[in-house]
Amino acid sequence: MNNIYLKNIVRFILLVLLQVLVLNNMNLMGYMNPYVYILFILWLPADINKSLLLLLAFLTGLTIDFFGNTPGLNAAATVLMAFARPGVLNSLFKNPDFEPGEEPGIAKLGFGKFLRYAFILVLIHHTVLFFLEIFSFDEILTTLYRILISSVFSSFIIMIIVLLFGKRKH
Amino acid sequence: MRNLFSLLWKYQFFILFLILETVSLILLFNSYSYQRSLSFNTANDVTGKIFSVYGNIENYFSLKRENNQLLEENARLKNRINILPVCPDSILTDTSRNYYYIPARVLTNSVNKRNNLILINKGRADSIKKEMGVISSTGLAGIVIGVSDHYSVVMSMLHRNSRISGRVKKNGQLVNVIWNGLDYSKGEVTDIPTHFRLFKGDTIITSGNSLIFPAGITIGTIENEEQSISQDLGHASLNFSTDFNSLEYVYVIENLEKKEQENLLKKVGDE
Numbered sequence: 001m002n003n004i005y006l007k008n009i010v011r012f013i014l015l016v017l018l019q020v021l022v023l024n025n026m027n028l029m030g031y032m033n034p035y036v037y038i039l040f041i042l043w044l045p046a047d048i049n050k051s052l053l054l055l056l057a058f059l060t061g062l063t064i065d066f067f068g069n070t071p072g073l074n075a076a077a078t079v080l081m082a083f084a085r086p087g088v089l090n091s092l093f094k095n096p097d098f099e100p101g102e103e104p105g106i107a108k109l110g111f112g113k114f115l116r117y118a119f120i121l122v123l124i125h126h127t128v129l130f131f132l133e134i135f136s137f138d139e140i141l142t143t144l145y146r147i148l149i150s151s152v153f154s155s156f157i158i159m160i161i162v163l164l165f166g167k168r169k170h
Numbered sequence: 171m172r173n174l175f176s177l178l179w180k181y182q183f184f185i186l187f188l189i190l191e192t193v194s195l196i197l198l199f200n201s202y203s204y205q206r207s208l209s210f211n212t213a214n215d216v217t218g219k220i221f222s223v224y225g226n227i228e229n230y231f232s233l234k235r236e237n238n239q240l241l242e243e244n245a246r247l248k249n250r251i252n253i254l255p256v257c258p259d260s261i262l263t264d265t266s267r268n269y270y271y272i273p274a275r276v277l278t279n280s281v282n283k284r285n286n287l288i289l290i291n292k293g294r295a296d297s298i299k300k301e302m303g304v305i306s307s308t309g310l311a312g313i314v315i316g317v318s319d320h321y322s323v324v325m326s327m328l329h330r331n332s333r334i335s336g337r338v339k340k341n342g343q344l345v346n347v348i349w350n351g352l353d354y355s356k357g358e359v360t361d362i363p364t365h366f367r368l369f370k371g372d373t374i375i376t377s378g379n380s381l382i383f384p385a386g387i388t389i390g391t392i393e394n395e396e397q398s399i400s401q402d403l404g405h406a407s408l409n410f411s412t413d414f415n416s417l418e419y420v421y422v423i424e425n426l427e428k429k430e431q432e433n434l435l436k437k438v439g440d441e
Contacts, residue, residue: 021224025278033282050183058190065197067217069287069316069323072197079190132198134284134351135330142352
């Protein structure tokens with residue numbers, strides 16, 4: 001699969017299906033809510049047009065919202081995450097020297113750096129999502145706890161997917 | 171003018187971000203109002219079909235448990251039939267004659283969000299309409315808020331907008347039941363008048379005051395009563411009788427006389 005469009009379309013479909021069919025129906029401890037579909041945004045080429053990045057994030061979020069009947073919720077969180085992505089990439093990696101069209105994947109960054117990159121963006125996404133969903137500061141400690149354990153769990157699943165299906169270092 | 175465009179172009183990333191974020195938030199906050207969420211149709215046949223196909227596969231793994239649940243419900247209903255002739259004039263059973271029950275399968279359901287929705291496999295074609303009540307075999311479950319041709323979206327009791335009018339079974343006092351967003355097995359009973367006390371194990375049932383649910387459906391039992399915080403009305407914690415985490419089949423309740431009741435109320439209200 002060298003075609004970058006085809007590759008990303010397949011990823012989009014598989015990640016959305018994984019999210020809405022499997023992960024959205026997972027009721028772990030009543031608190032955990034893994035959101036793994038954002039890996040699609042994490043994996044987009046490093047030099048992608050930034051406005052296109054935002055539009056794709058919006059589209060991805062809306063698709064998840066469409067299935068979950070939560071209009072705008074995932075879209076808002078994913079757009080903010082995509083807005084933060086270029087900055088996070090630049091600040092984490094001093095000299096990333098990505099090839100044109102290259103993904104910020106595990107092959108380029110290595111396990112530790114990719115984990116950091118993923119966890120920061122997952123945390124941003126989950127913070128927005130949970131606060132918008134709960135929409136109250138009454139139980140702020142519980143909300144923060146939910147954000148934290150869900151972020152850890154989402155990152156864990158993302159790392160498993162990346163290790164299983166991502167391109168390795170050659 | 172040219173400068174304005176070049177400025178807009180320069181900050182297009184930030185401007186686009188603001189636009190997309192605003193659109194998302196408008197969509198989101200519209201869905202947070204119960205009245206507005208009723209006015210746009212949230213169920214749709216495309217996603218319903220996908221969930222339905224997936225659910226068919228998944229269902230094979232829970233057949234045994236479902237079978238047991240149906241057996242238990244059967245037994246419970248048989249026991250009730252035995253009781254019925256003994257007290258034919260009971261107020262609670264008398265009203266239920268005006269209601270028609272439509273069975274449905276749960277396609278998706280969640281308990282770990284602040285606002286949980288249930289997707290079921292019956293829709294307009296099965297004469298389901300918005301604002302019909304939904305119950306499980308053990309108690310109350312939610313209210314239909316969106317209908318497509320073959321699927322419906324149900325607002326679970328585990329939702330910010332869910333506020334059910336209940337009654338204390340032993341003395342008929344009116345209370346309200348809401349969910350505070352934490353534990354999916356526990357609700358909150360509010361607006362308890364101060365002149366009586368609730369005790370652990372007291373049953374809360376539907377009041378029948380709304381046109382949605384018949385009277386006498388179990389909502390849950392009191393877990394423990396909290397001290398009343400404000401001077402006038404107390405509140406207590408309640409164990410839902412419906413296990414939302416294992417919801418597989420539900421019944422949608424059609425109030426056969428809803429139209430007449432609504433018209434009458436409206437007529438009196440207009441006068």
